[in-house]
Amino acid sequence: MVExxxxxxxxxxxIVGFVLAFIGTLSQTKGKAKVEGGGIIFIGPFPIIGGATSERAFYxxxxxxxxxxxLFIILNYPR
Known part of the structure; x- marks a missing residue:
């Protein structure tokens, strides 16, 4: 029952997080905005970072x- x-x-x-993120993006579209982004793809414990358009986004x-x-290493470390 608790689970x-x-x-x-x-x-x-x-769901609440997605709704708040969606509302936040809608409230920020009142003019021109500079959009920057990037992504991370994990293959096992190794990340591949791509698409960052600024130094801040990269960091x-x-x-x-x-x-x-x-987290991956800690959670998969044999005990």
Whole structure:
């Protein structure tokens, strides 16, 4: 019973996050905006970073990929 409640709560939090992100992007379209972005593809524990158009976006993607690599190693480390 508790697991079902936690799964439902997790799905609800994810949906609320997507809705807030969507509302945030709609509220910021009142004029010209410079759009920058990038992406991370993981093959096992190794990230491939691409598409970053500025130095700041590159460092953000690098930090996120390092966090995910550390989590991957910690969660898959044999005990």
């Amino acid at each position: 079902t409640d936690l799964i439902t709560l997790g799905v609800l939090v994810i 953000v993607l690098l930090a996120v990929s390092l966090v995910f690599m550390i």
